[in-house]
Amino acid sequence: MKQPIHLYKANLFKALAHPLRLAILDALRDGEKTVSQLQELTGGEQATMSQHLKILRQNHFVTFRKEGTQAYYRFEDPEVYLFLDLGRKVFDRQLKRQRAQIEAQQDLI
Numbered sequence: 001m002k003q004p005i006h007l008y009k010a011n012l013f014k015a016l017a018h019p020l021r022l023a024i025l026d027a028l029r030d031g032e033k034t035v036s037q038l039q040e041l042t043g044g045e046q047a048t049m050s051q052h053l054k055i056l057r058q059n060h061f062v063t064f065r066k067e068g069t070q071a072y073y074r075f076e077d078p079e080v081y082l083f084l085d086l087g088r089k090v091f092d093r094q095l096k097r098q099r100a101q102i103e104a105q106q107d108l109i
Helices: 004-016 019-027 035-042 046-058 079-108
Strands: 062-067 070-075
Touching: 004 019, 004 046, 019 035, 019 046, 019 079, 035 046, 035 070, 046 062
Parallel strands: none
Antiparallel strands: 062 070
């Protein structure tokens, strides 16, 4: 099955499939940041930060502007946050289910 929409979705998930890229997107929620600020906020190393920003740029999740020697990054598509927030809701539900299972097992002991 190689329908264009499935290939696009697979590439979208692949672009988001790294914790640092997700952290970068979260760091940009409240406004643009320099690479140094993103490194500080995410704990990412400079050597890998540029690679991850490149992937996010190529997939139109972020864009940047130059001011002197500084590059300021910002999110390009705000819809990505709907997707990320939905992922957070799924995570929270899964966590609640796991806690309930653990509590039920503890009640049996």
